[in-house]
Amino acid sequence: xRVYLDNCSLQRPLDDKSQVRIAxxxxxxxxxxxxxxxxxxxxxxxxxxxxxxxxxxxxxRKVFAAELxxxxxxxxxxxxxxxxxxxxxxxxxxxPLDALHVACAEHGNVYCFCTCDDRLMKRLKVIASITIxxxxxxxxxxxxxx
Numbered sequence: 001x002r003v004y005l006d007n008c009s010l011q012r013p014l015d016d017k018s019q020v021r022i023a024x025x026x027x028x029x030x031x032x033x034x035x036x037x038x039x040x041x042x043x044x045x046x047x048x049x050x051x052x053x054x055x056x057x058x059x060x061r062k063v064f065a066a067e068l069x070x071x072x073x074x075x076x077x078x079x080x081x082x083x084x085x086x087x088x089x090x091x092x093x094x095x096p097l098d099a100l101h102v103a104c105a106e107h108g109n110v111y112c113f114c115t116c117d118d119r120l121m122k123r124l125k126v127i128a129s130i131t132i133x134x135x136x137x138x139x140x141x142x143x144x145x146x
Contacts, residue, residue, distance in 0.1 A: 001144065002042045002073060004105035005032070006098075006115045007052045009137055010065045025116055028137035032114075033068055035144055042073030046104035052097060076104040092127050094120070106132055114140050 013030055017023035035041045053065045076082070082103045089099035098120050105113040112133035115121055124134045135143070 001040070001112075002044055002108065002110040003032075003140065004044045004046070004101070004108060004110045004113045004132075005029075005068075006101050006113065006117070006120075007049060007056075007065065008116045009114045010049075010053075010068060011061055012116055012137060014061055014064060025137045028141040031141045031145075032137060035141075036068070036071070040144065043069065043071075044074045044076060044105065044108035044110050045069045045072035046076040046101070046108065047078045048097065048100040048104050052101075074108055076108045078104075079107070082107050088129070089127070093123055094127075102130070106130070112140060 009025075009029060012022070012028075013026045013033075015022050015026060017026055032041060036043050049065075049069065053062055053069075056062045056065070078100070082100070085103035085106065086096065086099035089102055090096055094102065098117075102113055102124065110132055112135045113124070114135050114137055116136060121134055121136070124130055
């Protein structure tokens, strides 16, 4: 199963786990990473992720994300089609960088786009033209585990 993890989901294991939801999502992401290493999940990397990770000021977070993504099954580079699709998503109220992530995910032929961003998730789930599943780390891990 091919998946696209946005930066907030990639970084979730490094977040403050004092809130139950964050702790559960962090554990789910560690499980997702383990399933990726076992070959059960294929992670798709992109120019959008590289751009966002490169802007991360925290070196630990930068290295953590780079380590996970170094074994990505595929890499999606920006193209005119991706930029055009991102502009369509922006017209639907999606922020520009988030729109690029989703457009890259769609172009990468993934099963799902995984995020911890509630606002983004709500907006994406009502856009009829989106053809991939929009999930949280908890939803993804529940779907993959027997």
